Amino acid sequence: MTTTLAIRGVTKQFGHGATSVEAVRGVGLSVESGEVLLIMGPSGSGKSTLLSIMGALLRPTAGTVTLNGVAISQLPERDLPPVRLREFGFVFQDFNLLAALSALENVALVAELTGTARAEALRRAGELLTELGLAERVAFLPDQLSGGEKQRVAIARALINDPSVILADEPTANLDSSNGHEIMRTLRAVAKERGRSVVIVSHDQRIRDIADRVVWLEDGQLRDLMTMAVDPVCGMSVEHDRAVTLEQGGELRFFCSRGCRAEFLGELDGPAETRPARTGPLASLFQAVRPKTP
Amino acid sequence: MTAARLALRSLARHPVRLAASVAGIALALTLTLALDAIYTGVANGLTAYIDHTGADVWVSQAGVRNLHMVASWLPDTVVDQVRAVPGVTDATPILYSTDTVAAGDDRGVAYVIGLPPGAPVGGPWSVVDGTGQPTAGGVVVDAAFARRAGVTVGGQATVMGRSARIVGLTEGTGSLVNSVAFVPFADFRAARGGAPVVSFVLVRVAPGAVPEAVASAIEAKVPGVTAMTGSAFSAGERRLVMDMSADVIAIMDGIGFIVALVVVALTLYIAVHGSRHELAVLKAIGARNRVLYATVLAQSAVSVAAGVAVAVGITAALAVVVPRTGVALEPALTLASVARTAAVGGAVALIAGVLPIRDVAHVDPLTAFRRGGAPA
Structure with missing residues (x-):
């Protein structure tokens, strides 16, 4: 794995003088390709500010942000939109789909902004949405989609320009448990099957299950890094004290769920050949997902 | 896109x-x-009247370049002089004045045209009732005006201060501000004191002749006149109104x-x-x-x-x-x-x-x- 995004000594100060506030203070961290990094912390801890700095939306007061070896924090303002367009994919809590455009057009638009021809943009958008289980929803307006579907469209939009980094701000906050889990699995699949770096800012404890690494931000500073174990079946990172465990031959193994432990022990029904075949990098996640009514 | x-x-x-x-x-x-x-x-x-006279060239008193609110007086000897210019097929004199026409309870401003008997040009172009050639003591008026006034052919109208019998009704000769009325040339002249003058000479040019060239020739050969093609005269009239x-x-x-x-x-x-x-x-x-x-x-x-x-x-x-x-x-x-x-x-x-x-x-x-x- 290679370092995709690195920030060093990043500080962000808002305001001047007595009223100034340091939202982020001397933060340094890096994200590898294929890694899911979860930034957690209480409200007002500076998570969103840090995410904005990482995504070239906000210039740090001090420190550097390096993307694939390029110090993007030093780039002039006019050069940042193309960087955001091509190198970052954003996933928002409120989905932020354009209400006037269909799911397909929302995704294709981002490709069109890079100069891609409309027909090609639509083709790629269609492929992505199909991979994400939304083949039958491409013509729907956002208002006609469920929360989970909207977020999958947002993920497709974030992926269409094949960015290096996906930045997700509270991606499961507006979703129910089932849809939240689905989105988490999707984001992890994006990292693992496409080799993208995924940075998630969230309060959602469930996201710990898919994160390779969790950092805690409080008062604008990183506090404590938690070490995670990896589920040998699904590859998810799991905290030792929250995992389903199995002691075998003197070795302690950690699983994200009883299902994974059962699969590890060969207790699942049916041979592997009966499982759905993939047609795309993310297809295995969504072969069985049926469209939902809004 | x-x-x-x-x-x-x-x-x-x-x-x-x-x-x-x-x-x-x-x-x-x-x-x-x-x-x-x-x-x-x-x-x-x-400009309807100008556009429908059928004249290729309008000859007027020197300096007169339109019809609306002007007076043009030429000695009637000019008609023969114009007729003698090469390229002219025929020259029809008309008398013209802006006056009021009254009938029934209605009264309106009108271009009053004094039309010679049998004039090949200058007469009404769309007659809906009666005749288009006014006879002595007669007048041809706009049909819409007649409807408003509640009169028909055979009714009476007052034009140029004299009572006249309506002998014909025409279409396309009325507008919001005026209409066109046709009276006999002799009646018009008599109403104006009988002076041997004409207002305009309407010219048709010979086949193959260019109206602009004929107009220039008329101005060159006939002193004291302005000669314009029908389209130029109409454009001048329109320009005046639009201005x-x-x-x-x-x-x-x-x-x-x-x-x-x-x-x-x-x-x-x-x-x-x-x-x-x-x-x-x-x-x-x-x-x-x-x-x-x-x-x-x-x-x-x-x-x-x-x-x-x-x-x-x-x-x-x-x-x-x-x-x-x-x-x-x-x-x-x-x-x-x-x-x-x-x-x-x-x-x-x-x-x-x-x-x-x-x-x-x-x-x-x-x-x-x-x-x-x-x-x-």
């Missing part, structure tokens, strides 16, 4: 707002277009422009303000400001284009409907008028589209991360 598509979709998402905007623009521009059409209709009415209305039309253009501008600017402001979050999202994901500017301008252009189209449609409908109501008015929608309104609309679209650009430029992409900004 991306900006245009975004603009269209955004507009279509708020049909009521779009309809209100288009209606406002259309109303404002219809004021201008309709007034222009009315003036053009009036000008058409005023008289130009100030009013300009004022209405200005009012239409301002109203349309206010409507579009307000609508766009509301649209931009209402879509600040979506604009922030677009900026956050990497759209350049110019894409957003183009989107706003495209929204403005689409609204105004629709408004212009509706205004043209309304005015065209008025041009068809109004004459059927019996009003002596035939609004005429011209390409030039549509082009001028489209130009005004273009200016409105540009200015209204540019005004919110500052707002768009100041949209902070970070607001895309704020909660509750967009329902979708």
Whole structure:
């Protein structure tokens, strides 16, 4: 794995003088390709500010942000939109789909902004949405989609320009448990099957299950890094004290769920050949997902 | 194209707002277009006689270049002089005066034409009742005027201070401001004291002869006259009428422009303000400001284009409907008028589209991360 995004000594100060506030203070961290990094912390801890700095939306007061070896924090303002367009994919809590455009057009638009021809943009958008289980929803307006579907469209939009980094701000906050889990699995699949770096800012404890690494931000500073174990079946990172465990031959193994432990022990029904075949990098996640009514 | 598509979709998402905007623009521009059409209709009415005389060349007193509100007097010897000019097939003298025609309870301004018997040109061109050749003591009047006055052929009218019997009714000889009445040449001359003068000489040129050349030849050979082709004489008349209305039309253009501008600017402001979050999202994901500017301008252009189209449609409908109501008015929608309104609309679209650009430029992409900004 290679370092995709690195920030060093990043500080962000808002305001001047007595009223100034340091939202982020001397933060340094890096994200590898294929890694899911979860930034957690209480409200007002500076998570969103840090995410904005990482995504070239906000210039740090001090420190550097390096993307694939390029110090993007030093780039002039006019050069940042193309960087955001091509190198970052954003996933928002409120989905932020354009209400006037269909799911397909929302995704294709981002490709069109890079100069891609409309027909090609639509083709790629269609492929992505199909991979994400939304083949039958491409013509729907956002208002006609469920929360989970909207977020999958947002993920497709974030992926269409094949960015290096996906930045997700509270991606499961507006979703129910089932849809939240689905989105988490999707984001992890994006990292693992496409080799993208995924940075998630969230309060959602469930996201710990898919994160390779969790950092805690409080008062604008990183506090404590938690070490995670990896589920040998699904590859998810799991905290030792929250995992389903199995002691075998003197070795302690950690699983994200009883299902994974059962699969590890060969207790699942049916041979592997009966499982759905993939047609795309993310297809295995969504072969069985049926469209939902809004 | 991306900006245009975004603009269209955004507009279509708020049909009521779009309809209100288009209606406002259309109303404002219809004021201008309709007034222009009315003036053009009036000008058409005023030049109808010139356009339908059948004369290739008009010969008038030196310096007289139109019909409206002028007097042209030439000695009647001029007629033979004109007739002798090479290229002239025939020369018909007419007498002309702006006077009032009264019948029943109605009274109106009219171009009164004194027409020689059997004149090959200069007479009425569409007779709906009676004769087109006025006989002694007779008058041919506009049919619409006769309807308003409640008279028919055989009825009485007062023209040039004398009572005359209506011997014919004509169509296409009336406008909002006047009509055309035809009396015998001799009656006209008698009413004016019997002086051996004519007002105009209407000339037809020989086949193959060029009217402009013949007109120049007449001016060269006949002293004290102005000779103009029929089309030039008509254009002069039309120019005079349109010049008289130009100030009013300009004022209405200005009012239409301002109203349309206010409507579009307000609508766009509301649209931009209402879509600040979506604009922030677009900026956050990497759209350049110019894409957003183009989107706003495209929204403005689409609204105004629709408004212009509706205004043209309304005015065209008025041009068809109004004459059927019996009003002596035939609004005429011209390409030039549509082009001028489209130009005004273009200016409105540009200015209204540019005004919110500052707002768009100041949209902070970070607001895309704020909660509750967009329902979708």
